[in-house]
Amino acid sequence: MFVPLLSSLAQLNPVLVTKSSVFGFGIAFSPLHIAVVALLLLGPTPIRRAMAYVAGWSLANALAIVVLMVLGEVFSINLSHGEREQVLVDLLGAGALIGLGLYELTPRASLAEEGMVLKLMNQLPDFSTVTLVLIGASSALLTPENLVFYLKEASLLLLNEPGLKADAEVTGLFTLVASSLLLLPPLVWMLSGGRVRESIARLEEWLQHSAEWLVGVVALLLGAYLLYEGLHGLNLMTS
16 A cells, blocks of 8 residues: 555655655654553553554544645635745744743643643543544644644645645645654554553653653744744745
8 A cells, every 4th residue: 555655755846745744743652642542551452452543533633634724725715835825834833842841841841741641541441442543633732832833734735735735645645754753652562462561661761751841842843943044035925
């Protein structure tokens, strides 16, 4: 399945594929949600529950791109670089990511997220498979910084107009990359035959208590990139 996809992607504009992958990674790099997947592996029917959560996450990511592209086509939104709509998306996105990055580097962030994870720990193992799919989807759609990457990915496809088939392939790549880090714990679990329970437990604990600085640094880097894009577009718009 992946070989034909990679072959088709190789024929597309490499900038389109690279940017789409970067936006997908921006969504995938979410220690809190990776910790939730790791937690589900420590309960009953680990693979089924963990994959249900990841399935919901993946479906929501793909659906968000489709909906935003449809809205962009219906309302004829001009997302070319240097146009007002694109500049607005870039600058607002930069502000959101830089704000998130600075917050994650403060001591208050670890306390707030630790409390949230502890609440999830008390509830998630009792949820049904269907509920976990819905929770995974909601987690993706209700994570504020994800909206930035959804808008960037949809605008990238609308701007490049690669065609329906290529749209589907690039959206598939984006969805796969956006789910990649969440898929790592269950993949390791399956490859090891479940013999990594202690390692998964340590990973889940580390993600709960020590990953904020990583989130902060990545958010600042992506925010700086969007700020550059926004300022460059603003300069084009006003020149």
